[in-house]
Amino acid sequence: MAVVTEAPVRAPRRGGRQADRAKEAVAGYVFLSPWLLGLFGVTLLPMLYSLYLSFTDYDLLQDPEWVGVENYVRMFTDDPKFWSSVGATLLFAVVSVPLKLAVALGVALLLYRNRRGVGMYRSLYYVPSLLGGSVAIAIVWQTLFSGQGAVNEVLGFFGIQGWSWITNPSTALGTLVLLAAWQFGAPMVIFLAGLKQIPAEMFEAASLDGAGRVQQFVHVTLPLLSPVLFFNLVLETIAGFQGFTAAFVISGGTGGPADSTLLYTLYLYMRGFGDFQMGYASAMAWVFLVALGVVTALVFRSGSLWVHYADEGDR
Amino acid sequence: MAAPTTLAPVQQDEPVRGAPAGGRRWYQGGAAHIVLLGLLVVALYPIAYMIGTSFKSPQEILNNIDIWPREFSPGNYAEGWAGIPGITFGTFFLNSAVVSAGVVIGNVAACSLAAFAFARLRFPLRGLWFALMIGTLLLPHHVLIVPQYVLFNSLGWINTPLPLIVPKFLATDAFFVFLMVQFMRGIPRTLDEAAEIDGCGPYGRFFHVVLPLTKPALVTTAVFSFIQTWNDFFSQLVYLNDLDQYTVPIGLRLFLDSSGQNAIAPMFAMSVLSLVPVFLFFLFFQRLIVDGINTSGIKG
Numbered sequence: 001m002a003v004v005t006e007a008p009v010r011a012p013r014r015g016g017r018q019a020d021r022a023k024e025a026v027a028g029y030v031f032l033s034p035w036l037l038g039l040f041g042v043t044l045l046p047m048l049y050s051l052y053l054s055f056t057d058y059d060l061l062q063d064p065e066w067v068g069v070e071n072y073v074r075m076f077t078d079d080p081k082f083w084s085s086v087g088a089t090l091l092f093a094v095v096s097v098p099l100k101l102a103v104a105l106g107v108a109l110l111l112y113r114n115r116r117g118v119g120m121y122r123s124l125y126y127v128p129s130l131l132g133g134s135v136a137i138a139i140v141w142q143t144l145f146s147g148q149g150a151v152n153e154v155l156g157f158f159g160i161q162g163w164s165w166i167t168n169p170s171t172a173l174g175t176l177v178l179l180a181a182w183q184f185g186a187p188m189v190i191f192l193a194g195l196k197q198i199p200a201e202m203f204e205a206a207s208l209d210g211a212g213r214v215q216q217f218v219h220v221t222l223p224l225l226s227p228v229l230f231f232n233l234v235l236e237t238i239a240g241f242q243g244f245t246a247a248f249v250i251s252g253g254t255g256g257p258a259d260s261t262l263l264y265t266l267y268l269y270m271r272g273f274g275d276f277q278m279g280y281a282s283a284m285a286w287v288f289l290v291a292l293g294v295v296t297a298l299v300f301r302s303g304s305l306w307v308h309y310a311d312e313g314d315r
Numbered sequence: 316m317a318a319p320t321t322l323a324p325v326q327q328d329e330p331v332r333g334a335p336a337g338g339r340r341w342y343q344g345g346a347a348h349i350v351l352l353g354l355l356v357v358a359l360y361p362i363a364y365m366i367g368t369s370f371k372s373p374q375e376i377l378n379n380i381d382i383w384p385r386e387f388s389p390g391n392y393a394e395g396w397a398g399i400p401g402i403t404f405g406t407f408f409l410n411s412a413v414v415s416a417g418v419v420i421g422n423v424a425a426c427s428l429a430a431f432a433f434a435r436l437r438f439p440l441r442g443l444w445f446a447l448m449i450g451t452l453l454l455p456h457h458v459l460i461v462p463q464y465v466l467f468n469s470l471g472w473i474n475t476p477l478p479l480i481v482p483k484f485l486a487t488d489a490f491f492v493f494l495m496v497q498f499m500r501g502i503p504r505t506l507d508e509a510a511e512i513d514g515c516g517p518y519g520r521f522f523h524v525v526l527p528l529t530k531p532a533l534v535t536t537a538v539f540s541f542i543q544t545w546n547d548f549f550s551q552l553v554y555l556n557d558l559d560q561y562t563v564p565i566g567l568r569l570f571l572d573s574s575g576q577n578a579i580a581p582m583f584a585m586s587v588l589s590l591v592p593v594f595l596f597f598l599f600f601q602r603l604i605v606d607g608i609n610t611s612g613i614k615g
């Protein structure tokens with residue numbers, strides 16, 4: 001297909017072809033010029049500069065001072081807070097991403113089956129995704145889960161004695177996980193669209209072969225939905241490692257209590273823009289970039305084991 | 316097809332949620348709707364709680380967790396609006412509006428230019444640039460914040476909206492470039508070719524043929540740019556340090572820093588107000604937003 005649409009002669013006038021090509025190439029770079037300026041000026045060169053900064057001490061006032069790999073060594077061997085932030089971020093991502101996707105998939109399946117009112121449910125379930133990243137919702141969350149908050153009142157109604165969830169080191173991160181999972185609407189909408197793509201004959205055939213609901217889900221729905229699941233997993237994993245706003249607002253910018261909500265990006269911010277240790281923050285940024293690259297690569301690698309593409313058989 | 320269905324013992328009467336359309340059983344309707352409604356109540360409770368609390372008096376906040384306030388205190392809004400001595404929330408709203416408008420215009424203009432080049436024009440190194448554009452899609456914002464801060468600091472742009480707006484005019488939001496490339500590829504090439512035969516150059520084809528037909532993608536970009544920018548906290552926190560430059564999210568945070576129990580109601584009132592523009596956008600562009608995440612995976 002691509003060959004048919006791309007290849008035919010584009011310039012109808014004979015002889016002018018070469019000139020048209022050149023004209024088009026010039027036009028291409030004219031259209032691309034803002035983006036190119038952005039790519040080099042705001043992305044690639046700053047990235048290189050931050051790699052250089054990561055080997056220096058720099059506080060914005062004095063010139064950067066070369067210190068070699070000291071920032072990296074200090075980070076890995078002599079900074080307990082760094083490891084706290086790594087642990088908190090991993091825990092947050094590993095719990096919140098599957099939880100969010102499981103809720104999204106469950107609700108999508110329920111909605112798919114009951115078409116009446118789907119449009120309304122879809123929109124209303126999406127509202128938390130729309131607003132959830134804001135400071136306003138983080139403030140509400142902090143109030144809901146405080147010692148005298150509404151969550152404890154509801155638990156008290158059932159005879160359960162709650163505590164201040166946000167100031168207890170063992171539950172503070174849990175409130176952030178809940179806030180992330182609460183925003184399940186966006187992946188749910190994507191799951192719904194994926195479910196609609198599955199031909200009804202697949203289920204009829206499975207049903208005729210005697211497959212019950214569980215078998216249908218495991219052997220028909222999941223394989224056919226796996227590309228969509230993979231897409232959601234990639235998006236949510238990348239987002240899961242970058243949570244900042246809620247952790248900042250709920251912990252009052254400290255990552256507390258006891259560093260339990262010190263997400264990596266929050267610690268990077270504190271080093272860079274609280275202490276103005278630009279060199280150290282740059283080193284942290286590069287470690288983050290490499291780690292995120294590895295995680296993304298692992299997710300993609302795992303995808304080849306469990307993602308099923310319907311047209312594989314045709315090739 | 317990897318579906319070894321024959322292995323399966325039949326479990327007809329165990330209604331497990333998770334199997335799709337196949338059978339029509341007892342809960343076609345009833346029970347599933349109860350679950351869906353129950354979940355909806357849980358999902359919308361925090362928002363309803365926020366709105367209800369914003370109308371409660373300070374005493375009531377401590378001892379009434381119902382959504383509905385017993386006595387209605389709209390004064391919280393006036394109190395919150397007056398905000399911090401010397402400055403009102405109006406300033407924060409104005410600043411947020413300026414930043415958001417700048418980002419929307421920048422993204423729509425710059426991303427459509429780049430997308431047209433990628434989707435429609437042939438020029439040397441196009442493949443390389445396209446691969447780099449895709450590469451920047453997954454680049455986390457936090458990795459660039461330090462060197463960009465250094466750059467904008469040396470330009471004297473800290474404490475102005477410029478670091479938040481100017482990069483958007485350089486099409487740095489690769490997601491929207493990608494979105495538009497995908498959309499433009501769906502526009503029939505025969506239209507371009509017809510225009511070309513009529514003597515239209517690349518510029519004419521962009522302005523008179525492709526751009527008008529790209530309108531749905533432009534609107535999607537504008538709506539999502541607005542919502543993202545309005546809700547954004549991280550970069551605004553980094554670049555804006557003076558009270559009179561604060562945007563709404565940074566302003567809201569001030570309440571949190573200074574808040575005793577008395578400040579909760581006004582803080583909630585301003586939280587509600589801060590979400591109104593996003594919510595209005597959602598009402599007007601609901602279909603487009605929900606379908607937009609279908610096709611592209613972008614979120615607000």
